[in-house]
Amino acid sequence: MRDPDGLLARADVRGNPDRDQHFLIDDRVLNRLPSYVPEADTDSGHVLEIGAGTGALTDRLLATGDRVTAVERDPELVAFLRDEFDEEIEAGRLTVVEGDALDVSLPEFTVSVSNLPYGASSQIAFRLLPLGKPLVLMFQKEFAERMAAEPGSDDYGRLSVTAQHYADVEVVEPVPKEAFSPPPSVESAVVRTGPRDPEYDVDDEDFFLRFVKAVFTQRRKTMRNAVRNTAHISGLDDPDAVVDAADEELMSMRAGNVTPAEFAALATLADDVGR
Numbered sequence: 115m116r117d118p119d120g121l122l123a124r125a126d127v128r129g130n131p132d133r134d135q136h137f138l139i140d141d142r143v144l145n146r147l148p149s150y151v152p153e154a155d156t157d158s159g160h161v162l163e164i165g166a167g168t169g170a171l172t173d174r175l176l177a178t179g180d181r182v183t184a185v186e187r188d189p190e191l192v193a194f195l196r197d198e199f200d201e202e203i204e205a206g207r208l209t210v211v212e213g214d215a216l217d218v219s220l221p222e223f224t225v226s227v228s229n230l231p232y233g234a235s236s237q238i239a240f241r242l243l244p245l246g247k248p249l250v251l252m253f254q255k256e257f258a259e260r261m262a263a264e265p266g267s268d269d270y271g272r273l274s275v276t277a278q279h280y281a282d283v284e285v286v287e288p289v290p291k292e293a294f295s296p297p298p299s300v301e302s303a304v305v306r307t308g309p310r311d312p313e314y315d316v317d318d319e320d321f322f323l324r325f326v327k328a329v330f331t332q333r334r335k336t337m338r339n340a341v342r343n344t345a346h347i348s349g350l351d352d353p354d355a356v357v358d359a360a361d362e363e364l365m366s367m368r369a370g371n372v373t374p375a376e377f378a379a380l381a382t383l384a385d386d387v388g389r
Contacts, residue, residue: 115177116198118144118170122295125168125194129296134233135188137167138252140293143304144170148178150250150286150306151225162223164215164238165231169195175227176202183209183221216241223247232298236273243280246309250286258285258303265373272330275374276323281307314378321389322381324348329369329377337372338365341384349389356380356388 118139122128129135138144151158158179166172166184168191175182176199186192192212202208211218215238229252230238236257242249253261256269261277262285263269277283287304291297316322328347332340338357345353357365360383364376372380 115141115145116170116173117141118168121168121170121173121198124198125191127168127191127194129294131296131298133188134231135167136232136294136296136298138170138229138293139295140289143287143289143293144174146287147171147227147229147250147252147304148174150304151178151227151248152306152308156248157224160221160223160225162220162226162228164226164228166195166210167191167229169198171227171229172199172208176207179225181207181209183211183223185211185213185215185218185220187212187214220245225249226251228252232300240276243277243307246280248309249281249305249307251305251307252289252302253305254298255288255301255303258305261285261305266371270370271333272327275326275330275377277307278374279312279323281309283307312374312378314375315382316378317382318385321349321385322378325381325384326377333369335368336365337367337369337380340369341365345388348384350384352388353384356384359383359387 129137161175161179161182163172163175163182163184166186172182172184192210195210199208216234225248226242227250232254235253260269260271260273262283263274284306285303286306289302325348328344329340332343341356342353360380
């Protein structure tokens with residue numbers, strides 16, 4: 115395996131926190147990341163890596179997957195990756211894509227293992243999650259815990275409902291600041307997601323997600339008041355009709371205690387009687 119400090123030295127770069135650059139340099143964490151991909155159920159034929167940096171994780175993914183596509187937005191790092199991994203590129207095992215992961219066309223990948231840039235991690239995650247592929251992603255620890263939170267917990271919110279709409283979400287490893295160069299200001303964590311079909315049906319997914327977003331802007335209110343107060347966000351024409359038609363006990367709850375399935379049922383009702 116290539117030494118992450120050696121890669122940094124050869125690339126002649128220093129991470130720039132102002133540009134959201136924190137290079138993962140801990141060998142133990144780097145070696146474990148590919149191992150979080152479930153071997154029994156996952157095709158590792160084409161691994162997508164977002165935020166390849168100097169290629170420390172890329173190197174480990176090449177050792178475990180058949181083919182890797184690495185996306186990197188920094189032109190200097192792209193040039194370094196293409197030079198450092200020229201043999202792997204020549205052999206057709208590695209493709210380096212220059213550009214922002216929010217804008218570039220993504221390939222047909224089978225799994226993604228990535229140390230995401232924190233500033234765009236939420237947007238990238240929700241570009242990947244609807245694609246229905248297994249993901250192993252590094253996030254800020256607080257964000258990771260909110261993704262995996264259960265109803266009734268302090269961390270449970272819009273992010274939990276939305277992420278778990280697409281996948282089973284599990285925090286598999288906390289990662290200390292010292293694992294990065296330069297160290298970020300926050301702790302990190304690795305999240306593993308496994309795609310699944312939700313246990314409920316929604317007729318209009320866009321409305322369902324917008325409805326969840328709206329209600330959680332008033333998470334300290336009862337659902338009754340939250341639905342009424344956020345009609346301008348959710349797009350409801352008649353929120354009172356929704357409140358009148360919904361289960362009274364549910365309307366007395368707060369959003370932080372409502373399960374994704376209950377949100378789905380309420381969103382379906384709201385779509386029927388309130389729009």
